[in-house]
Amino acid sequence: MLSTGNVAAAPALIERFQQVRDFSESLCSPLATEDYVVQSMPDCSPTRWHLAHVSWFFETFLLKPNVSDYVSPNPAYAYLFNSYYNAVGDKYPRPQRGLVTRPTVAEVYKYRAHVDEHVEDLLECAEPDDFARIEPIVTLGLNHEQQHQELIVTDLKHMLSHNPLHPVYVERPSDTAASAAPCEWVDFPEGVDWIGFSGEDFAFDNEMPRHRVFIHPFRLATRPVTNGDYMEFMREGGYARPEFWLSMGWATVQQEGWRAPLYWEEHEGTWFQFTLSGLQRVNPSETLAHVSYFEADAYARWAGARLPTEGEWETAAESVGIEGNFAENGRFHPQTVSAGPGLRGIYGDVWEWTQSSYSPYPGFRTAPGALGEYNGKFMCNQYVLRGGSCATPRSHIRPTYRNFFPPEARWQFSGVRLASDA
Secondary structure (H helix, E strand, O other): OOOOOOOOOHHHHHHHHHHHHHHHHOOOOOOOOOOOOOOOOOOOOOHHHHHHHHHHHHHHHHHHHHHOOOOOOOOOOOHHHHOOOOOHHOOOHEEEEEEOOOHHHHHHHHHHHHHHHHHHHHHOOHHHHHHHHHHHHHHHHHHHHHHHHHHHHHHHHHHHOOOOOOOOOOOOOOOOOOOOOOEEEEEEEOOEEEEEEOOOOOHHHHHOOEEEEOOEEEEEEOOOOEEEHHHHHHOOOHOOOHHHHHHHHHHHHHOOOOOOOOOOEOOOOEEEEEEEEEEEEEOEEOOOOOOHHHHHHHHHHHOOOOOOHHHHHHHHHOOOOOOOEOOOOOOOOHHHHHHOOOOOOOEEEOOOEEEEEEEOOOOOOOOOOHHHOHHHHHHOEEEEOOOOOOOOHHHHHHOOOOEEOOOOOOOOOOOOOOOOOO
């Protein structure tokens, strides 16, 4: 299912556990109680549900199988906070999570504290053989919680965007970069390259096994597409020109009435966008976000380019240090990519759409049991995104990380980096 390094000392793992759990709660510190309970669409979940579900994960896969006298605060949580793990029982319907007002927010925090106490006791008291067996489950649970930290941010943004008061979740420092770096190209030669994870650190099962791919010669843009770049596409009638769109994309544009990225709104000829710092004028220099695969692909066709494959993206990104605008920066908004040599802004800011369908790597096998449902069951009708975003924890990302969403999804911080044949 996953790969981990040598067995860590219990104190180090407990410290890591506490750091991740605390960061989830720090993301909620700006919220009022009312903010925790709203579900703005079926793909989003209330913040309270996220906080409870990640605790349910540790309770279900770690505590119940390994602590003989463990007692849940409420046995019904097993049903209420299950997400999609069919092997462990029934689950409450996802689109209806916002209809449930109990347990209260305070009770969810008590649930988290209850789980934390028992997890830490388990780790402190585990014998070496038991620790070696449960450490991978804890590590998976922490990475799972980091995924939900990102969802807390993105789901909150979608929920707050429906409020005509344009509420502020967090005050954001101003972007000091005056203009975006020029968009240039980096050439990569053809060859047989290795992609996918190998090593002793953690990785999700969908990043493995490492395998060879043939890469044709290609070019990759030195920076992601900016708001200003995309405005040119809009000014040239991009949303009204079917020649740039996939058939399903064009049908979606017509059905949904899209004419700009999600969260953009026009007032007297000026474009504004809702951000987690309130309604702000669109900055042309900032990295574009909240576009679907359909929009990313249409923009690339309009620009005379294409989206990269995930093999091209990973081949190019492996030599780039993992630095960028991540969740720890507290901006929760893409920034302007500054000038510099080579590929810029490839990590952080926005997830970058690739043209690759989310499918298993050669030799992929799902793990037995409920944890085998983690990734493999979603390998259909979705596309791969790479690089992380301004809502992704820095310690959660790596060159081989494969995110995936259906082609119409826009509420994530998803953007575009152009590629072309060399």
